[in-house]
Amino acid sequence: MTKQEVILANQQYLFPSVFHYFKEPLVVTKAKDQFVWDADGNKYLDFFGGIVTISVGHCNDTVNQKVHEQIDKLWHVSTVFANEPQAALAKRVAEITPGGKLTKSFFTNSGTEANETAVLTARCYTGNHEIVALRHSYHGRSAVAMAATGQASWRLGGPAPSGFVHAINAYCYRCPLSLTYPSCNVQCARDMEEMIRTSTSGRIAGFIAEPIQGVGGFITPPKEYFEIVAAIVKKAGGVFISDEVQTGWGRTGGKWFGIEHWGVTPDIITSAKGLGNGSPVGLTVARPEIADALKGTTISTFGGNPVTATAAKAVIDFIDENKLMINAAETGAYLRGKLEEMKAKYPIIGDIRGMGLMQALELVEDRESKKPDTQATLAVMEAARENRLLIGKGGTYGNVIRVTPPLNISKSDVDDFTLRLDASFKHVTATRMAGAAR
Numbered sequence: 001m002t003k004q005e006v007i008l009a010n011q012q013y014l015f016p017s018v019f020h021y022f023k024e025p026l027v028v029t030k031a032k033d034q035f036v037w038d039a040d041g042n043k044y045l046d047f048f049g050g051i052v053t054i055s056v057g058h059c060n061d062t063v064n065q066k067v068h069e070q071i072d073k074l075w076h077v078s079t080v081f082a083n084e085p086q087a088a089l090a091k092r093v094a095e096i097t098p099g100g101k102l103t104k105s106f107f108t109n110s111g112t113e114a115n116e117t118a119v120l121t122a123r124c125y126t127g128n129h130e131i132v133a134l135r136h137s138y139h140g141r142s143a144v145a146m147a148a149t150g151q152a153s154w155r156l157g158g159p160a161p162s163g164f165v166h167a168i169n170a171y172c173y174r175c176p177l178s179l180t181y182p183s184c185n186v187q188c189a190r191d192m193e194e195m196i197r198t199s200t201s202g203r204i205a206g207f208i209a210e211p212i213q214g215v216g217g218f219i220t221p222p223k224e225y226f227e228i229v230a231a232i233v234k235k236a237g238g239v240f241i242s243d244e245v246q247t248g249w250g251r252t253g254g255k256w257f258g259i260e261h262w263g264v265t266p267d268i269i270t271s272a273k274g275l276g277n278g279s280p281v282g283l284t285v286a287r288p289e290i291a292d293a294l295k296g297t298t299i300s301t302f303g304g305n306p307v308t309a310t311a312a313k314a315v316i317d318f319i320d321e322n323k324l325m326i327n328a329a330e331t332g333a334y335l336r337g338k339l340e341e342m343k344a345k346y347p348i349i350g351d352i353r354g355m356g357l358m359q360a361l362e363l364v365e366d367r368e369s370k371k372p373d374t375q376a377t378l379a380v381m382e383a384a385r386e387n388r389l390l391i392g393k394g395g396t397y398g399n400v401i402r403v404t405p406p407l408n409i410s411k412s413d414v415d416d417f418t419l420r421l422d423a424s425f426k427h428v429t430a431t432r433m434a435g436a437a438r
């Protein structure tokens with residue numbers, strides 16, 4: 001197919017909800033490590049990684065070799081038969097969960113399913129029904145996951161299933177309580193108690209939260225946040241589900257899981273994306289007594305598939321053996337420094353936030369009003385494409401640029417990225433000034 005035929009076939013044969021970035025969709029034909037090529041042969045530096053998924057580089061040689069070997073040995077048996085790759089992956093995951101406390105896994109195919117499984121397990125364990133989630137969160141596209149999601153644009157199909165309430169989040173740049181950290185005394189976290197008392201039956205099944213809200217625009221709570229809310233949730237009978245679909249596997253630097261930066265051990269962790277480096281794997285891992293409460297028959301035909309389980313374990317081993325959690329912290333700090341320099345140059349950058357190799361820039365019309373600048377965000381995305389750089393978009397107001405390169409990049413890649421992003425901001429700023437002068 002030609003590039004044009006691909007685009008036309010997409011329009012004709014896919015649901016229109018399968019949307020693409022850019023005015024003209026980018027047709028990707030191949031990728032290697034931190035680079036992606038389009039149908040015209042142009043090479044791009046990929047600092048988004050297929051939505052925070054390429055954790056160890058596109059088509060990583062080590063991972064791919066193990067996958068190739070497994071494909072020739074055993075593709076599929078389903079969970080009604082035991083297989084070694086699933087067992088080995090479950091054991092490896094158990095070894096690295098916070099404090100080694102979450103030791104039983106259930107594998108599925110996506111983050112959505114991982115969260116479905118977590119909500120179901122929390123309800124079975126506690127005997128309670130209600131789930132507290134956060135505003136500005138994203139948890140997936142099933143009915144339950146959309147009900148947990150805290151952004152209108154991702155909640156399709158009318159009224160959501162009952163049993164979900166949303167607490168205010170720790171969005172310090174746009175504090176929902178109009179307070180300022182640290183003098184706020186993290187009031188947003190303390191509000192959880194009143195929220196449970198007034199908006200639920202008082203006894204909840206669980207609290208689900210992303211340590212850093214991904215689709216929400218890398219909203220990063222202050223260090224006290226999770227300790228305060230976790231204690232309140234526990235008092236109300238609920239378990240704490242940490243949705244690590246974006247923050248897992250070293251992305252935030254120095255730790256396997258994002259929540260470890262807040263010094264809290266969750267009861268359940270869910271993940272997907274970076275765990276498979278592109279192969280479809282969803283994970284729900286829980287404390288054993290909680291996992292044991294999910295009794296009765298339930299099945300995921302492809303969950304723990306020998307090929308995807310092989311890929312996932314190879315990814316974990318690669319991150320470990322190549323000390324990529326340390327690289328994410330060090331190269332992430334270097335990247336953060338470059339972004340702060342850019343903020344000093346361009347007033348449309350209102351906020352820089354994130355951890356490790358998970359960094360975001362929130363764009364505003366001016367720093368006083370903080371009015372979200374969605375148009376500038378789209379323009380920077382297009383300009384970055386022209387400069388052969390791929391970055392992501394996010395935020396409830398569509399005004400956040402997300403930067404999530406593979407964890408095995410080097411500082412020279414960051415320098416390359418900085419040149420390309422800086423040129424993109426320069427272009428957008430100059431175009432605007434020319435437009436204003438006209």
Ligand SMILES: Cc1ncc(COP(=O)(O)O)c(C=O)c1O
Binds near residue numbers: 109139140245273
């Ligand atoms: C935090 C979070 N949870 C869950 C999901 C859903 O994952 P999936 O798209 O694999 O179903 C996503 C996807 O972006 C996510 O970012």
